[in-house]
Amino acid sequence: MITFSQEYVSSELTQNFFTITQKMQKKVTSSRNATETSEMFPVLPGSHLPLSNPALEFIKYVCKDGMVTLQWFCSNCQAQYETDSIKTALVEALQKKLLTYTLQDLGFSKQISVFRNITVHYSMPFLRENIDWMLQMNPELGKEKA
Known part of the structure; x- marks a missing residue:
């Protein structure tokens, strides 16, 4: 199952994602300039950073596994905060x-x-x-x- 999943992602899904991100990039580039694209993103932690590439943010989101839950860890001992x-x-x-x-x-x-x-x-x-x-x-x- 793991081998099948890896092969499927590397062949089929990779090409599909590449096509989707190309279409996103062309649409955004033609409709807006780079300084206006930040308003297209939701307001989340880290949203104060300039986000100008929707295709990249899409791939980052898709590559995360499952639901992202809020977790904070101590920078010294790596223990999870309550x-x-x-x-x-x-x-x-x-x-x-x-x-x-x-x-x-x-x-x-x-x-x-x-x-x-x-x-x-x-x-x-x-x-x-x-x-x-x-x-x-x-x-x-x-x-x-x-």
């Missing part, structure tokens, strides 16, 4: 970023309120004018969040 732990850590990191952003936004709104009070109490029209202009340009800054 995927659920990584997912949990990423969710926690995102939640911390959101909390930091929300608190910073809230703190800035309170500071604007303090500056506004100073302009009224000490009669500083130029500062008040700047605050009013800033709030006019960014209305969400003047809204204190609960």
